[in-house]
Amino acid sequence: MRRNFAFLLGTVTGACLTLLVTGPQGASLVAAAKAAARSDAYTQLNLFGNVFERIKTSYVEKPDDSKLMEGAINGMISALDPHSRYMNEKGWSDMQETTHGEFGGLGIEVTMEDGLVKVVTPIDETPAAKAGILSGDVITQIDDEQIQGMTLEQAVSRMKGPANSKIRLKVARKGSAAPIDIAIVREIIRVRPxxxxxxxxxxxxxxxxxxxxxxxxxxxxxxxxxxxxxxxxxxxxxxxxxxxxxxxxxxxxxxxxxxxxxxxxxxxxxxxxxxxxxxxxxxxxxxxxxxxxxxxxxxxxxxxxxxxxxxxxxxxxxxxxxxxxxxxxxxxxxxxxxxxxxxxxxxxxxxxxxxxxxxxxxxxxxxxxxxxxxxxxxxxxxxxxxxxxxxxxxxxxxxxxxxxxxxxxxxxxxxxxxxxxxxxxxxxxxxxxxxxxxxxxxxx
The missing domain is CATH 3.90.226.10 (2-enoyl-CoA Hydratase; Chain A, domain 1)
Incomplete structure (x- = not known):
């Protein structure tokens, strides 16, 4: 992906510059612009490396390097759009289960909005649908743990689990003054599409x-x-x-x-x-x-x-x-x-x-x-x-x-x-x- 990004960035920059200067001088300016873009990217990467090292050496407790890197990746991707996301090994495995049509969980389609998990739709005839989860519900807590600060993958992972295990959700629903507590028993979700x-x-x-x-x-x-x-x-x-x-x-x-x-x-x-x-x-x-x-x-x-x-x-x-x-x-x-x-x-x-x-x-x-x-x-x-x-x-x-x-x-x-x-x-x-x-x- 870095190679494609650099190529396209250079192409756009070059197109803008050729409106002003053509010939050998224009080619030199295009090359200079590409070099400047690469230099800026390396400057930002150096900044990231400096921050990473400062956290490792100066944070009040010794941090987990893998958690720091995963958090950095998630932060970078969150600057793009609501649907781009990083999946760690477990999240990737969970997604593959879902596309196959069978997994242990509640049976809801969710998205992340303003740092909270919002229900797109409950799947027909699943525990979530039977428990009364509705489109538009915002899940704020999972088993008394606040969702604020979790990634979407982390929240989904907590909602999945073995069949017959219990989970409690707290949801905010428009028109309801107080949060609603919903207890659900997980099932094997065999999605009959x-x-x-x-x-x-x-x-x-x-x-x-x-x-x-x-x-x-x-x-x-x-x-x-x-x-x-x-x-x-x-x-x-x-x-x-x-x-x-x-x-x-x-x-x-x-x-x-x-x-x-x-x-x-x-x-x-x-x-x-x-x-x-x-x-x-x-x-x-x-x-x-x-x-x-x-x-x-x-x-x-x-x-x-x-x-x-x-x-x-x-x-x-x-x-x-x-x-x-x-x-x-x-x-x-x-x-x-x-x-x-x-x-x-x-x-x-x-x-x-x-x-x-x-x-x-x-x-x-x-x-x-x-x-x-x-x-x-x-x-x-x-x-x-x-x-x-x-x-x-x-x-x-x-x-x-x-x-x-x-x-x-x-x-x-x-x-x-x-x-x-x-x-x-x-x-x-x-x-x-x-x-x-x-x-x-x-x-x-």
């Missing part, structure tokens, strides 16, 4: 809760099962529910999108180097054979969910119903740092939909906005403002920033967005703003 059902014998409903290594296989099995339950001539279409899906693996987002597309671009990534600038296209063909699609989205739909929603909308393949998505449109590349040293999750690019629209800090707006009414007893108890509200987030790349509505799972009969989707697939008018022409379409 896809669930399905049929409605009235004519619509297939598929809920995708996250994008892990099992998601595409689960989707294909769900579609195959629905096809057996509902004859093709009676199947009005599919509802794909991505609400509160926090995302996951890029390759799974591409393959899920491919399951509904015959061809075309799914998503592109654009970064500082050619390695981070790529286009991903649909492969495998539409396994639904062109059946109508409605995709449900909301403020908890992030990252991979937004890739799928954006691709299907841009290709005129689906109508989006719900509220604006979270706006997490950045790519994190996992860089292993060698045996025993963990890994670096570094933001290296932004996601763009097939029409060239950035997802970052603006999200995906629905074609048909449907606001879900929150029960009186849950009003003001959850809040999820989206990527644009997070301190240090990447810029929206010139796009409009907007907030998102948090989501409390309703019963089917009270689920306005789901009922709107059913009505749309059955040909019932839902909203005067429902799209009749593909104004945003890109070629298939």
């Amino acid at each position: 896809v669930r399905y059902k049929t409605d009235s014998g004519d619509i297939g409903y598929i809920r995708i809760t996250r994008f892990n290594e099992q998601t595409t296989d689960g989707l294909k099995k769900a579609i195959a099962s629905i096809s057996k339950e509902i004859p093709a001539d009676k199947l009005a279409g599919y509802v794909i529910d991505l609400r509160n899906n926090p995302g996951g693996l890029l390759d799974q987002a591409v393959s899920v999108s491919s399951a509904f597309m015959t061809r075309g671009e799914v998503v592109s990534t654009r970064g500082r180097t050619s390695e981070e600038t790529q286009r991903f296209t649909a492969r495998g063909g539409d396994i639904t054979k062109g059946k109508p699609l409605v995709v449900l989205i909301n403020g908890g739909s992030a990252s991979a969910s937004e890739i799928v929603a954006g691709a299907l909308r841009d290709h005129k393949r689906a109508t989006l119903i719900g509220t604006r998505t979270f706006g997490k449109g950045s790519v994190q590349t996992i860089i292993p740092l060698g045996a025993g040293n963990g890994a670096l999750a570094l933001t290296t690019a932004r996601y763009f939909t097939p029409s060239g629209r950035s997802i970052q800090a603006q999200g995906i707006a629905p074609d048909v906005e449907v606001l879900q009414e929150v029960p009186d007893e849950l009003k003001n108890r959850s809040e999820l403002k989206g990527e644009a509200s997070m301190r240090g987030h990447l810029a929206a790349d010139g796009a409009e920033q907007a907030g998102s509505q948090a989501w409390v799972p309703p019963n089917d009969k009270d689920d306005k967005a789901l009922n709107a989707a059913f009505n749309l697939l059955r040909g019932v008018t839902v909203n005067a703003n429902a799209p009749t022409a593909a104004k945003r379409a890109v070629p298939n």
Whole structure:
């Protein structure tokens, strides 16, 4: 990474200088600018070394060198954006468990905000969801230990643990005057990323809760099962529910999108180097054979969910119903740092939909906005403002920033967005703003 950084910095500096001076003299100035940049970097590294040595020799107690270095790395990365992070060996192992879809813990997706751990979403049918953890809850204590000062990886590590072990969380919740104590018993979290059902014998409903290594296989099995339950001539279409899906693996987002597309671009990534600038296209063909699609989205739909929603909308393949998505449109590349040293999750690019629209800090707006009414007893108890509200987030790349509505799972009969989707697939008018022409379409 140092080599790439130095090359790009030199290129930018040189481009600026050639506006003023050309020829041999200009080349000399470019070389001088590069040397100055390297010299400045070495000066900063010398400063770091001096501080490190002063702490080692003068601190009131003998410090742990490895803890000092890990703290320095975390401090450096925290100056970048909310999603770049360093994982020590245990944190790296825990992340691999999560992407495989099985781990011991509570079942929540969290992020770090203002030095505290904020819940993005509880995973369906897990201890956290059953205990009443909500999107927007801020976890302030774990077993009487303050989270303030911990890294995200440290907090997550404390929340994980053996099945049947107990944990107590203290959460701050908007609308609640006092912190809320929640006792939870850990379980083995086997994340089943896809669930399905049929409605009235004519619509297939598929809920995708996250994008892990099992998601595409689960989707294909769900579609195959629905096809057996509902004859093709009676199947009005599919509802794909991505609400509160926090995302996951890029390759799974591409393959899920491919399951509904015959061809075309799914998503592109654009970064500082050619390695981070790529286009991903649909492969495998539409396994639904062109059946109508409605995709449900909301403020908890992030990252991979937004890739799928954006691709299907841009290709005129689906109508989006719900509220604006979270706006997490950045790519994190996992860089292993060698045996025993963990890994670096570094933001290296932004996601763009097939029409060239950035997802970052603006999200995906629905074609048909449907606001879900929150029960009186849950009003003001959850809040999820989206990527644009997070301190240090990447810029929206010139796009409009907007907030998102948090989501409390309703019963089917009270689920306005789901009922709107059913009505749309059955040909019932839902909203005067429902799209009749593909104004945003890109070629298939």
